[in-house]
Amino acid sequence: MTRREHYEQQQRRKSLIIAAISTIFVVVAVIIFVPMTPGWEKVQKSFFNATVLAKTFPKLLDAFKVNIMIFAWSAPAIAVLGLMIALARDAKAPALFPLRIFGAAFTDIFRGVPVILTVYLIGFGIPGLGLPRPWNSPFIWGSLALILTYSAYVAEIFRAGIDSVHPSQRSAALSLGLSERQVMRDVILPQAVRNVVPSQMNMLIALQKDVSLLSFIGPVEIFRQAGVYKSLFANFTPYVGAAIIFLIVTIPATRYADYLMARQMRERR
Amino acid sequence: MQKLELHNVIKRFGNNTVCNGINLNVEQGQMVCLIGASGAGKSTLLRCINLLEPIEDGEIFLDGKDISIPGLNPQSVRSKIGMVFQSFNLFPHMTAFENAILAPKRTSGISKSQLNFEIEMLFERFDLAERMHNYPDQLSGGQQQRVAIVRALAMKPEVMLFDEITSALDPQLVGEVLDVLLQLKNQGMTMVLATHEMQFAQQAADKICFLKDGKIVEEGSATEIFNRPKKAATKAFLTRALK
Secondary structure, eight states: OOHHHHHHHHHHHHHHHHHHHHHHHHHHHHHHHGGGSTTHHHHHHHHSOHHHHHHHHHHHHHHHHHHHHHHHHHHHHHHHHHHHHHHHHTOOSGGGHHHHHHHHHHHHHHHHSOHHHHHHHHHHHTGGGOOOTTTTOHHHHHHHHHHHHHHHHHHHHHHHHHHHSOHHHHHHHHHTTOOHHHIIIIIIHHHHHHHHHHHHHHHHHHHHHHGGGGGGGSOOOHHHHHHHHHHHHTOSHHHHHHHHHHHHHHHHHHHHHHHHHHHHHHHHO | OOSEEEEEEEEEETTEEEEEEEEEEEOTTOEEEEEOSTTSSHHHHHHHHTTSSOOSEEEEEETTEEOOOTTOOHHHHHTTEEEEOTTOOOOTTSOHHHHHHHHHHHHTOOOHHHHHHHHHHHHHHTTOGGGTTSOGGGSOHHHHHHHHHHHHHTTOOSEEEEESTTTTSOHHHHHHHHHHHHHHHHTTOEEEEEOOOHHHHHHHOSEEEEEETTEEEEEEOHHHHHHSOOSHHHHHHHHHHTO
């Protein structure tokens, strides 16, 4: 073993021991001190009730299917609309000027209004026009609200991705005799999309959570279902159950996004 | 008739005049080298010829036809004039082969099998057949630059522009790229190079133009420029460059 390796091994051991001790210390402190708080027993009963959890968990999982459904049709629509708006905002031809204005206004408006407000306005407003079934469904208009809001953010990320491709790529592609359109489609966009995959993953995770906002206009998804059980059992445990179900989905997704991000950083170096 | 003719070309970026009235004639099959300090306007001039930069004034003729008319569709011109850049600019998400086939596939209308064959032959000719299906980041700098040349040649250009194509390469990789240029010269390609490779220019160029402050100060054969420079500025530059 070289001097250097010996030193590094020592350092690793040292940091491992310190990390272990501090972790044990924190865990023990939580175990000892939290139950000493005056409200602990009540909180334990109303938030961490195993019987209630066992009873409601399968039903919550069922309700989560609604979340997945809304997510599944919103996400592709967001990707397409977001990309279209990003391209519209970069359109150079004078005939497309209205498109450019529209793109800018769209992103300004939907990034500027809280998601919940958009959900309320579109989700209650459009069915209020007295449309016939099934066109008065809150599923449709709630999803539309999510699609519009998220498209605005996703479009901005795509735009940043397009800007991140070095101008020399454009020069090279143009010098080969490709048209502006072909340059965008074949050379710029594939690189731009690849560059923003990690950021878009984060948007997907955020969308997965925000699907719950639709509960305020009707659809009985997991958050709403948990609320029903909360009232039924006079107990908050169903909310904890719902949180657990979200985490089962979002933690792997978050880890994956971080992994992609880290890999991209390595590649850039 | 000249293959390429520049007449009083003026290019400005804001108040900065980068090309200040450039006149240049390039004959069919000639290799013309532009030399001069960085910022003299060599690269910008090449970009103007490829219509990547619109010129403020003057004319550029290809086969006697004015290609610098404002509003002219640059695509057909660019497919006749190939360009290779200092930093290679290969498309990183495509293999070497895909890089080369993209533009002819989109613009030429030649059948796919015929095109595949032609591009393969091109890689064969420049000794890159083994590396054809590698991505740019799997290739050495010299190989990447040779692929960039193949990519430009895939459009069957009549004129090739080379913008300091060896400046970003390690010294031991410069040779293989310069060899490709000699190969092209022997096959009769019309070429304009911006270069800092003085030795190469001296040996290979049919004509050398010395640029300073956006103007061609002196032009002539390699012997005229290197052995008997007439202008003091040329002398001063060469003394520094050849040191």
